[in-house]
Amino acid sequence: MILNDFLLDDARKLLADADSRPEVAEYEQHLPLSRIWADDNRRVKRELVSRCKNSIEAVETLQAYWFQQVPPPDEARLAVEWYAHTLKNAGIDHTKLPEFCQESDFCPEDTVVRLEGRKYRPDFFRHLGTMLRFRVATQNVPLRRILELGAGTGNLARLFRSYYPGIRYVIVDLPDTLVFSHMYLRLNFPELTWRWLSSAEKLSEADADASDVIFCPVGFEDALTELPFDLFVNTASMGEMRANAVHYWFDYIQQKISPRYWLTANRYLNTCNPAEHMWRIEENTSALRFDTRWDILDWELEAPFMRCPYVNKHARHLLIVAKRVAEGDKDSLHKRSIDLMKQAQAGSWNKPPLVMSYQDNVLVSDMTMSGILFRLWESLRLDERTDNLTLMLDYLDTLIHGADKFFEEMPQYQEKLRQKGGPSRPKPGLRPPIFITSVGRYNVVLYDGRYFALRSEEHTSELQSRFGISYAVFCLKK
Numbered sequence: 001m002i003l004n005d006f007l008l009d010d011a012r013k014l015l016a017d018a019d020s021r022p023e024v025a026e027y028e029q030h031l032p033l034s035r036i037w038a039d040d041n042r043r044v045k046r047e048l049v050s051r052c053k054n055s056i057e058a059v060e061t062l063q064a065y066w067f068q069q070v071p072p073p074d075e076a077r078l079a080v081e082w083y084a085h086t087l088k089n090a091g092i093d094h095t096k097l098p099e100f101c102q103e104s105d106f107c108p109e110d111t112v113v114r115l116e117g118r119k120y121r122p123d124f125f126r127h128l129g130t131m132l133r134f135r136v137a138t139q140n141v142p143l144r145r146i147l148e149l150g151a152g153t154g155n156l157a158r159l160f161r162s163y164y165p166g167i168r169y170v171i172v173d174l175p176d177t178l179v180f181s182h183m184y185l186r187l188n189f190p191e192l193t194w195r196w197l198s199s200a201e202k203l204s205e206a207d208a209d210a211s212d213v214i215f216c217p218v219g220f221e222d223a224l225t226e227l228p229f230d231l232f233v234n235t236a237s238m239g240e241m242r243a244n245a246v247h248y249w250f251d252y253i254q255q256k257i258s259p260r261y262w263l264t265a266n267r268y269l270n271t272c273n274p275a276e277h278m279w280r281i282e283e284n285t286s287a288l289r290f291d292t293r294w295d296i297l298d299w300e301l302e303a304p305f306m307r308c309p310y311v312n313k314h315a316r317h318l319l320i321v322a323k324r325v326a327e328g329d330k331d332s333l334h335k336r337s338i339d340l341m342k343q344a345q346a347g348s349w350n351k352p353p354l355v356m357s358y359q360d361n362v363l364v365s366d367m368t369m370s371g372i373l374f375r376l377w378e379s380l381r382l383d384e385r386t387d388n389l390t391l392m393l394d395y396l397d398t399l400i401h402g403a404d405k406f407f408e409e410m411p412q413y414q415e416k417l418r419q420k421g422g423p424s425r426p427k428p429g430l431r432p433p434i435f436i437t438s439v440g441r442y443n444v445v446l447y448d449g450r451y452f453a454l455r456s457e458e459h460t461s462e463l464q465s466r467f468g469i470s471y472a473v474f475c476l477k478k
Contacts, residue, residue: 007055007186011179014196014215015049018175023200023219031245034283037174045176055183056106062180063153064108071122071311073113079122079310080113086304092132094118100162101128106187122311126265127156129305130235130319131163134263137298137321143167143230145208147257149249150174150237154181158188160233161213170214170229172221182215189213202226221252229259238286239267239315250289260324262294268301268318269407271400281411287318288412290381292333294322299374301367330383337383341391344375349398365399386422389413393425 018024032038044065052058064070071079084094094101095116102118112119143160145168151157157169171181186194192212197203200222208214208227216224232253238246253259268287272280298321306317344350348364349372367373376392393413400407414425434446442453 005054007183008049008052008058011049011055011058011183014182015046015175015179017198018178018217021198021217021219024175024217025219027219031248032242033174034240034242034245035279036240042174042176045180049176049179055187059106059153059180059184059187060108064111070108070111075310076111076122077113079308080115080120080125082308082310083120083122083125083305084115086308090304098162100159104158104188106184122308124155125305125308126314127159127235129303130156130263130265131159133298133303133319134261134321135163138261138323141230141261145227145229146170146231146233147172147224147229147259148233149253150177150234151181152177152236154184154188156233156235157181157185161185161189161192168209168212168214170208170216170224170227172216172218172224175217178215178217185213197223199223222256225256229257231261231263232257232259233263234286235263235265236314236317237266238264239284239317241286242283243285246283246285246289250286254291254293258324262290262320262322262324265303265306265317265319267315267408269396269399269409270316272406272408274404274406277408280408284408285412287320287377288380288409288416290320290322292382293325293327294381295325296369296378297321297323299369299377301373333382337379337385337388340375340379340382341388344372344379344391344395347372347395349395384416384420386417386420389417389420390422390425393417 033042045062048058048061052061070076087094095118103112103121103124107119107121111121113121143164144166146160146164147170148157148160149172151171151173154171157171161167161169171178173181182194182196185192189212193210194213194215195211197214197216197220200220203214203223203226205227208224214224234249238249241249253262264286266286267284270280272278298319301318302316303319306312306314306319365371365373372395376388376395379388380392393410396407396410396413400410417423417425436444436446436451438444439453441455445452445454
C-alpha cells in the first residue's frame with residue numbers, strides 16, 4: 001500500500017506540473033474541449049486525484065464511473081454471457097484466450113461478473129473486440145512502437161502491452177486523464193520503465209527506447225515527431241472532440257507521424273434530434289478525414305462486439321483498421337472511386353419505390369466492407385466529388401427513416417457538397433427558423449414544426465451562430 005501511496009503522490013505532482021506548463025494551457029485555448037470533457041469528466045477526475053487515499057482506490061473509482069458503464073448485476077451478467085456467446089459464434093472460446101484477457105486486479109470488484117473462472121465487466125469486451133479485430137486484420141504483424149491518443153484509464157493499452165510484451169508504448173492525453181493511465185499501467189506492470197514528458201523538446205529514438213511507456217500531456221506532442229511508429233490508436237475519443245481538434249490531430253498523425261497502421265473506433269452516423277443535438281454537428285468529423293494514403297484492411301459500423309442488447313448505451317462507432325501506403329496517382333484513385341460509386345448505385349436501395357420492409361436497417365443494411373455504405377465512404381475518401389457526395393446523402397436518407405431527425409455527419413456532407421457547388425439539400429435542423437411575432441422580451445419563431453420563444457438578448461447558442469438568432473430558453477408545443 002506504500003507503493004500505491006507513492007503512485008498517487010506521483011500523479012498529483014505530475015498533474016500539478018502539467019497544469020503549470022504554458023504549452024498545455026495554450027493547447028486548450030487553441031483547441032477548446034468539448035462539453036463532454038470540459039465539465040463533469042474533468043471535475044470528477046480531479047476530485048478523485050485530490051481525495052482518494054491511494055492509486056488503487058483512484059483507478060477503481062474512476063472505472064466504476066467512466067461513462068456510467070456499470071449496469072445492475074443482472075444486466076451485467078446477461079451482457080457478459082451475450083459477449084461470450086458472440087465470441088463462441090465467431091469461433092473463439094473466451095476461456096482459451098490468454099489469461100490476461102479478462103479484467104485486471106485493479107478494477108472495481110463490485111462491478112465484476114465471474115464466468116467460467118474469469119472476471120469481466122461488459123465494457124471489457126469493447127477493448128477486447130477492438131484488439132482481436134486488429135490482430136486478425138493485420139495477421140498479427142509485429143509491432144515495436146505504438147502511439148495512443150486518448151487512452152482513458154489504459155484498458156486497451158494494457159491489452160496491447162500484454163499481447164506485445166516488448167512494445168514501446170506512448171500515450172498522449174489530457175493531463176487529468178493521463179495521470180489515471182499512468183497509475184493504472186504502473187499498477188499492472190510495476191516492472192516497466194516510464195517517462196512523463198514536461199516539454200516539447202524532440203525525443204531521439206534512443207531516448208524514447210530508454211522507457212517502456214512514455215506519457216505525453218497534450219501540448220508536448222511535437223516531442224514525438226521524429227520517432228517511427230508502427231501503429232496509431234484512438235478509440236471513443238476523437239468522436240468527442242470539436243471538429244477543429246479532430247482536424248488538428250488528423251494533420252498531426254497523417255503529416256507529422258505517418259504510422260504504418262491506424263486503429264480507430266469512433267462515433268459515426270449517430271442519430272440526432274434537431275431540437276436537442278445541434279451542438280453535435282460542431283464535433284467529430286473523424287470518419288471524414290482519412291486521406292488517400294490508406295489501404296483499408298477492416299471497416300465496420302457497429303461491429304458485433306458493439307451490439308450487445310443489454311448494455312448498448314454508447315454511441316454508434318465505426319471500426320477502421322488501415323495500413324499506410326504510397327500515394328496513388330490521381331487517375332487511378334478517380335477510377336477506383338467511380339467504380340465504387342457505381343457499385344453503390346446498383347444497390348436495391350436506389351430502385352424506388354421502397355415498400356413494406358424493404359431497406360429497413362439493420363435487416364438488409366450491410367455495414368461491413370462488402371456493403372453499400374463502405375463503398376460510398378471509400379469512394380469519397382479516394383476522390384470527393386459532387387456526384388458521390390449526393391449519392392451518400394441519398395443513401396443516408398434511406399437509413400435515417402424519418403424527416404424529423406438526421407445523422408450527425410449529414411450536415412458535414414452537405415457542407416462539403418455546398419463548397420463544391422453542388423445542389424442545396426435542406427435537412428431537419430438546418431432550415432432557418434421562421435419569425436412569427438414578438439412578445440415582450442421574446443421572439444416567437446417556428447422551427448422544425450414547433451414554436452420556440454427566444455430571448456432577444458441572448459447571443460451564445462448554436463442557433464445564433466448558424467441562423468443569427470438567440471438561444472431557446474423554453475419551447476411552446478404547437
